[in-house]
Amino acid sequence: MERIPILRMGKCLLVTIQVDMHDQLAMALQDDLASAIAAQESNGLLLDISALEIVDSFIGRMIANTAAMCRVLDAETVVVGMRPAVAITLVELGLTLRGIHTALNVERGMAVLERAAAARV
Amino acid sequence: MTSTVTVARSEFRRLIVERREDVLTAWVKEQLKEGRAESLPAVELRAQGDEFLTLIADPADTDSIFDTNSAAWAPARAFLADLSRTRARQGFSPSETASFVFALKRPLFAMLRAEFADDAAQLGDEIWHATELLDQLGLLTMEEYQRGREEVIRRQQQEMLELSTPVVTLWDGVLALPMIGTLDSARTQIVMETLLQRIVETGAAIAIIDITGVPTVDTMTAQHLLKTVTATRLMGAECIISGIRPQIAQTIVHLGVDLGDVTTKATLADAFRVALSRTGRMVTSATTKGDHS
Incomplete structure (x- = not known):
């Protein structure tokens, strides 16, 4: 079964979704992320969804749940590169992703995580 | 037979050609009486009328001469279309625009009456033909006027949509x-x-x-x-x-x-x-x- 790679950058994890998300893949990613954060004691997760063209309510909820899960594991989540169409869909679905950081691109997302890490100490 | 009918039919056009200056002067005066035309200078009205008279007199005498949809009338149609649209854009009312053509009736009919004073039958015929032709042209003016207004509305809608989302x-x-x-x-x-x-x-x-x-x-x-x-x-x-x-x-x-x-x-x-x-x-x-x- 295909899996989405989870890259480690220092204390942060970087996940880039570059394939079509289907439900099973999303569940697998969520499991992998939970164990990766716990195992590597990361304090930040950067989720790049700039290649994601279509979302449904399941994927939207998966993103929200992943962020909530990360907070429980004491890690900040930044979602970067959301496309306009995806943003509009999520808003129409009522998923406003409250409490999740967002950024326009990976570079700014990393800056957000660094600020969050600095505030933590 | 056709030739006599054709000649008879085009009698009022012959009049227009022969007494062009009189027709034009009376016509311009008539238009100026209509009120709104004062916003256009008499010189311009005269120039427009002059061109229109040429276009009316131009088409050769054929059987289709009273069918303004025929090819012979294409230049006259184009002229009227242009005139109506211009007036629509300048804010003329529909009747003010149509009066350009209809104002021609009075001087023309007066002239016909003088010409055929002793032949009631022919006078009737001529007036009927002239009326028929001018009515058709008048309706054409209205249609073009309408089209001109619709164009204005469409353009405004487009502009509004473009204006509404400037980032x-x-x-x-x-x-x-x-x-x-x-x-x-x-x-x-x-x-x-x-x-x-x-x-x-x-x-x-x-x-x-x-x-x-x-x-x-x-x-x-x-x-x-x-x-x-x-x-x-x-x-x-x-x-x-x-x-x-x-x-x-x-x-x-x-x-x-x-x-x-x-x-x-x-x-x-x-x-x-x-x-x-x-x-x-x-x-x-x-x-x-x-x-x-």
């Missing part, structure tokens, strides 16, 4: 969206899409939605605004709403709409100042205190 760059990384007019679902959808698209293109970190020009806000409008703000946030940019008028602020509160953690500022200038400070910039005076020389 301007105030500063590097700061976008502004001045909204003017009533916000309905269709417009807000376009506004939202344009704004999000521009954020992607410019990589702007802050977008200011200025609603100074929005006359009223209802629950739907507030909802749309909130959606736009949320979508902007999801994309990783911040949104500031500015220019909320006192009445609108009251309405929002009375409607129970929760603007929550949306940053709101009184004026676009205030919002811009906030945007600059959030992107780590500030505006200072170029001259120091007491140094105004």
Whole structure:
């Protein structure tokens, strides 16, 4: 079964979704992320969804749940590169992703995580 | 037989050719009586009339001479179309536009009556033919007038749509969206899409939605605004709403709409100042205190 790679950058994890998300893949990613954060004691997760063209309510909820899960594991989540169409869909679905950081691109997302890490100490 | 009929038919056109100056003078006078024509100088009316008379007299005498849809009348049709559209754009009323053709009747009929005073049958025929032809041309004027007005309306609609969604760059990384007019679902959808698209293109970190020009806000409008703000946030940019008028602020509160953690500022200038400070910039005076020389 295909899996989405989870890259480690220092204390942060970087996940880039570059394939079509289907439900099973999303569940697998969520499991992998939970164990990766716990195992590597990361304090930040950067989720790049700039290649994601279509979302449904399941994927939207998966993103929200992943962020909530990360907070429980004491890690900040930044979602970067959301496309306009995806943003509009999520808003129409009522998923406003409250409490999740967002950024326009990976570079700014990393800056957000660094600020969050600095505030933590 | 055909030749005699044709000759008889075109009698009034022969008159137009022969007594052109008289017809023209009387016609222009008639038009000036109609009122609105005073906004056009008599010289111009005369020039237009002169051209039109040439076009009426021009088509060769054939059986289809009284069918204004025939090819022989194409130049006259084009001339009238041009005239009607121009008048439509200049704000003439429909009857004022049509009177250009109809005013020709009185001088023409007077002339025919003088010409055929002793032949009632032919006078009747001639007047009928002239009326038929001029009525057709008059109707054509109306149709073209209508078309000209529709063109104006279409252009205005287009302009309104284009005007309604300008996203301007105030500063590097700061976008502004001045909204003017009533916000309905269709417009807000376009506004939202344009704004999000521009954020992607410019990589702007802050977008200011200025609603100074929005006359009223209802629950739907507030909802749309909130959606736009949320979508902007999801994309990783911040949104500031500015220019909320006192009445609108009251309405929002009375409607129970929760603007929550949306940053709101009184004026676009205030919002811009906030945007600059959030992107780590500030505006200072170029001259120091007491140094105004």
